[in-house]
Amino acid sequence: MIKMKDVCKTYDNGVSALNEINIEIDRGEFVYIVGPSGAGKSTFIRLVVREVKPTKGTIYVNDVNVNELKEKKVPLLRRDIGVVYQDFKLLSKLTVYENVAFAMEVIESPPALIRTRVMEVLDLVGLKHKARSLPQELSGGEQQRVSIARAIVNNPKIVIADEPTGNLDPDTSWGIMKVLQEINDRGTTVIMATHSKEIVNTFKNRVIAIENGVIVRDEHRGEYGYEV
Numbered sequence: 024m025i026k027m028k029d030v031c032k033t034y035d036n037g038v039s040a041l042n043e044i045n046i047e048i049d050r051g052e053f054v055y056i057v058g059p060s061g062a063g064k065s066t067f068i069r070l071v072v073r074e075v076k077p078t079k080g081t082i083y084v085n086d087v088n089v090n091e092l093k094e095k096k097v098p099l100l101r102r103d104i105g106v107v108y109q110d111f112k113l114l115s116k117l118t119v120y121e122n123v124a125f126a127m128e129v130i131e132s133p134p135a136l137i138r139t140r141v142m143e144v145l146d147l148v149g150l151k152h153k154a155r156s157l158p159q160e161l162s163g164g165e166q167q168r169v170s171i172a173r174a175i176v177n178n179p180k181i182v183i184a185d186e187p188t189g190n191l192d193p194d195t196s197w198g199i200m201k202v203l204q205e206i207n208d209r210g211t212t213v214i215m216a217t218h219s220k221e222i223v224n225t226f227k228n229r230v231i232a233i234e235n236g237v238i239v240r241d242e243h244r245g246e247y248g249y250e251v
């Protein structure tokens with residue numbers, strides 16, 4: 024599903040963010056990416072979605088060689104990947120329903136399908152009753168659930184979340200984790216960068232630890248492994 028071979032990423036300013044990364048993530052896995060601040064977690068995620076290109080090495084996502092992908096084919100790759108951001112990135116002038124529907128409109132889904140599917144995913148994240156609300160009328164946790172609904176509405180094979188609970192209190196984070204775990208139980212691969220020891224040690228999944236741009240640990244049903 025995701026395969027990195029000898030991947031290095033050095034930014035234009037000379038910072039080496041990742042070094043000789045070799046990893047395989049299979050379909051249906053739930054993987055936490057952990058490590059200290061500046062370790063390279065976000066860079067790992069940005070490489071998978073082709074927000075940045077590796078300086079060296081090869082990356083396959085869903086059997087596509089991401090390095091060789093032409094710029095105009097990048098949206099096609101992203102169709103298979105739903106991304107959830109720490110700061111939600113919702114459109115403030117659109118309702119909850121419209122924010123989620125927008126992701127289907129851009130890929131020109133039929134209107135009838137959009138209507139049923141948007142309500143289906145809002146139901147899954149427990150927000151059907153907020154469909155007509157604007158993002159600013161919602162709590163942080165609710166906004167994050169909208170962003171998860173938007174990430175999954177097109178049935179991506181992979182959901183990638185960069186610190187999805189970073190701005191949320193523990194109770195709300197729990198709710199978000201239940202939704203992500205449920206998506207994973209339905210067969211979607213989930214990759215999540217996190218600083219939350221509680222989450223990693225409670226919702227047991229594969230743990231990949233990155234330090235100074237290098238993978239230092241890769242364990243199934245692993246522990247967070249850092250003091251906080």
Ligand SMILES: Nc1ncnc2c1ncn2[C@@H]1O[C@H](COP(=O)(O)OP(=O)(O)OP(=O)(O)O)[C@@H](O)[C@H]1O
Pocket residue numbers: 034035036038039040058059060061062063064065066067
């Ligand atoms: N666009 C960029 N240009 C230059 N250097 C960058 C850029 N983005 C990240 N870096 C550097 O690359 C290294 C890895 O950063 P990255 O954001 O991947 O870390 P992280 O593990 O996600 O950190 P955090 O937990 O704080 O979010 C850091 O030294 C960072 O300063």
